[in-house]
Amino acid sequence: MRTIILFTLICFLFLLPSARSQEFIKVEQGLLKAPKGDVTAFKVKIHQGRVATVAKAWQKTLTRNTRSKVKASANEFFIENVIIDKISDEPMNIYSALTEQSQRVELVAAFELEGVFMDEYNTRQTIVEAAKSFMLEFAIQQYKVAVQGELDKEEKVLKSLQSNLNQLMKQNTDYRKTIASREQKIMSTEEEIKGETSQRERKYDEIVAQRIYIGTIKNDPEQLKAHQASLKKMENDRKKMLRKIESMHKKIVSLRADIQKAHRDIAINEGQQKIKNNEIGLQMSKISDIEKKLQGIH
Numbered sequence: 001m002r003t004i005i006l007f008t009l010i011c012f013l014f015l016l017p018s019a020r021s022q023e024f025i026k027v028e029q030g031l032l033k034a035p036k037g038d039v040t041a042f043k044v045k046i047h048q049g050r051v052a053t054v055a056k057a058w059q060k061t062l063t064r065n066t067r068s069k070v071k072a073s074a075n076e077f078f079i080e081n082v083i084i085d086k087i088s089d090e091p092m093n094i095y096s097a098l099t100e101q102s103q104r105v106e107l108v109a110a111f112e113l114e115g116v117f118m119d120e121y122n123t124r125q126t127i128v129e130a131a132k133s134f135m136l137e138f139a140i141q142q143y144k145v146a147v148q149g150e151l152d153k154e155e156k157v158l159k160s161l162q163s164n165l166n167q168l169m170k171q172n173t174d175y176r177k178t179i180a181s182r183e184q185k186i187m188s189t190e191e192e193i194k195g196e197t198s199q200r201e202r203k204y205d206e207i208v209a210q211r212i213y214i215g216t217i218k219n220d221p222e223q224l225k226a227h228q229a230s231l232k233k234m235e236n237d238r239k240k241m242l243r244k245i246e247s248m249h250k251k252i253v254s255l256r257a258d259i260q261k262a263h264r265d266i267a268i269n270e271g272q273q274k275i276k277n278n279e280i281g282l283q284m285s286k287i288s289d290i291e292k293k294l295q296g297i298h
Helices: 002-015 051-062 126-217 221-296
Strands: 027-034 036-045 071-073 078-083 092-101 104-113
Touching: 002 092, 002 221, 027 051, 027 092, 027 104, 036 092, 051 078, 051 104, 051 221, 104 126, 126 221
Parallel strands: none
Antiparallel strands: 027 036, 036 104, 071 078, 078 092, 092 104
């Protein structure tokens, strides 16, 4: 019952929307609070992004092929007199800000060119489209980075699950080796018991013969004493043989207990292997979904 409940819980956890479907990315016009007041800007959502990661990448993107430096403060960024070849050959000032939202980061950027902030309605369409394309390309690249990170994480989980399964399989092999080893020891011990029992029976015959002989030498005190001592030794040896046989029987009981335990362990182990294989199957499906999502980002 516990195994069924555990498997049901695992399935439920894997069906949660952790491997989210691909999100549509678009750049829209908006407003940005800048030192000059609210200015027209463009905004884009970077799905699965994290502010720290995106901020680092955004600053690197802004300063590529330029000596201009970004001034950053509390996830707000400003760079002046920078030329972004993909947008314009003219230097511009870029004000931008990052905001962390639920499972995404929003990037808002205002491009000031020749003292005027770009606007879908008052700026040349080619420049507007170039700026939006610049932001879209960055957002897509960061989305890919985030999804690749998600994929790497889930592949590590899969590797761990496979490692756990390999350990379970090795344990199963060890349990079976234990059974084979204990069965072999039982067979050899049973042979020892047979041999010891035969020796004890022969010892009994020797004792009987010794007792009969002692009855014939009662009138010879010297011989009687020696043979009585020999008889006592025979009887002690036979008792030792009995204790040895009893000890070997106990050993067999212990060996059989080991075998029974190994069979129980195998049953538990194979149940665990079944659960682990199901987990691996679900994880592989999850990874496949993430790979499809990654391939579909554009």
